[in-house]
Amino acid sequence: MKITQIKTTPLLVPYKKPYHWAKGIIHGAGVVLVEVHTDDGLVGIGESIATPSASAIESYLKIAKEICIGRSPFENTRLMGECYHAMFQALGTCSAPRFSGQVLAGLEMALWDVMGKSTGRAVHELLGGAVRDKIDYFGFPQGATAEEVAAEAHEMAQAGCDVIYFKVGRGDALDLEIARQVRQAVGPDKRLRMDPNESWSPVRALRMLRKMAEFDIDMVEQPTNAESISALAQVRNRSPIAIAADQLVFTPHNAYDVCREKAADLIVLGLHETGGIARFRKVAHIAEAADIDICIHGLYETGITTVAAHQAAATLSNLDDGNQYMNHLLKWDIVKSPNLSLQNGSLPVLGGPGLGIELDPEAVARAAEAHIREAEGNA
Ligand SMILES: [Mg+2]
Structure with missing residues (x-):
């Protein structure tokens, strides 16, 4: 079986309501749909996150396409290595393992899809099989105000989510008010997690965590600058609340360093950080050896990523139960089933x-049109 064509299509799926986080407001999921065609008529699908722009990501994927056409999808790991070498190493201008992960993730997951279709097996079966029957996700309430976030948190708690996760880093007073109202809305038994997305210095993080402790917070995600393992370790050593590394960990080397430095209690990890399914599992296995669990990370993605991450995570014995879910934000999904x-x-x-x-x-088609409309609006 040979790869005959790789088609890319920029898509934009708007969100139902604005998504507020520490770095601003997001209005939709911009992705590049990747379709890998083979000479026996199969089509594998995946998606890459389209930031900073869909046309930039498509340009990189065009280089990858030239490398992959004529090759077997079963050479996935080798092809990803060759793509990385050609794009980021061969000319000696840069080394970009993080950005390459974002670019290539959609292609890597599409190759897994083809491999599964060719063998009649689910991706998790190709990876050694599921070690669980289901995966738990957190409730992720949105809102411009603490009242709005708390109202959605209440609905999600009622719907059966045991973990409720919310964004902070939006100003200390608002952060504390969100935590207070969410705790009040969901009652004492639900576990609360929050994410300041690198907004706090170690001193500020420790001050906020001491104040947040009264709301019985289960975990705080990446409070400090992701460039610094020592900043996170500094906070973790004195925090009354468990600490997760998120943007600190994209690659197996990052995971090893975070584990060695004992900088986190949990690692948050997504396919768009690792560059797809194979390296996602590699990072998870390094964490497993340090007795650290993995929590699925979400980005501005469609159901394609939800499913691909779900397939990979089903095989992990060290998977946490508060995984990130982003599908409820989409005005519509491009996945018809499951x-x-x-x-x-x-x-x-x-x-x-x-x-x-x-x-x-x-x-x-609707998401492709939405992308074109937005691109024309920005032109
Ligand atoms: Mg995060």
Whole structure:
């Protein structure tokens, strides 16, 4: 089986409501849909996150396409290595393992989809099989105000989510008010997690964590600058609340260093950071050896990433139960099946073949038009 064509399509799926976080407001999921065609008529699908722009990501994927055409999808790991070498090493101008992960993730997951379709197996079966029957996700309430966040948190708690996660880093007074109102809205038994997205210095982080402790916070994600392992370790050593590394960990080397420095209690990890499924598992295994659990990270993504991460995470014995879920934010999803609505805060392990996704062509066309409209608006 040979790869005959790789098609890329920029998409934009708007969000139902503005997404507030420490760095600003996001209005939709911009991705590049990747479709890998083979000489026996199979099509594997994946998506890469389209930042800073879809055309930039497509340009990089064009280079990868030249490398992959004529080769077997079963050479996935080798192809990813060759793509990285050609794009980021061969000319000696830069080394960009993090950015290459973002660019290549969509292609890597599409190759897994083809491998699964070719063998009639779900991706998790190709990876050695699921070690669980379902994966739990956190409730992720949105809102411009503490009242709005708390109201959604209440709904999500009622719907069965045991972990509620919210964004902070929006100003100390607002952060504390969000935590207070969310705790009040969900009652004493739900676990609360929060994410300041690198907004705090170590001193400020420790001050905020001491104040937040009265709301019984389960975990805080990447409070300090992601360039510094020592800043996170400094906070973790004195924090009354468990600490997760998020933007600190993209690669296996990052994971090893965070584990060695004992900088985190948990590692948050996504396919768009690691560059796809194979390296996602490699990082997870390094964490496992340090007795650290992995929590799925979400980005501005569609159901394709939800499913691909779900397939990979089903095989991890060190998977946490507060995983990030982003599907509820989408005005519409481009995935027609499987049904990705959470049931009691979880999704069952999904079947195949491959990723097991059927796209909705009409929804894809609508998202392609939305991207074009936005690109024209920005021109
Ligand atoms: Mg985070």
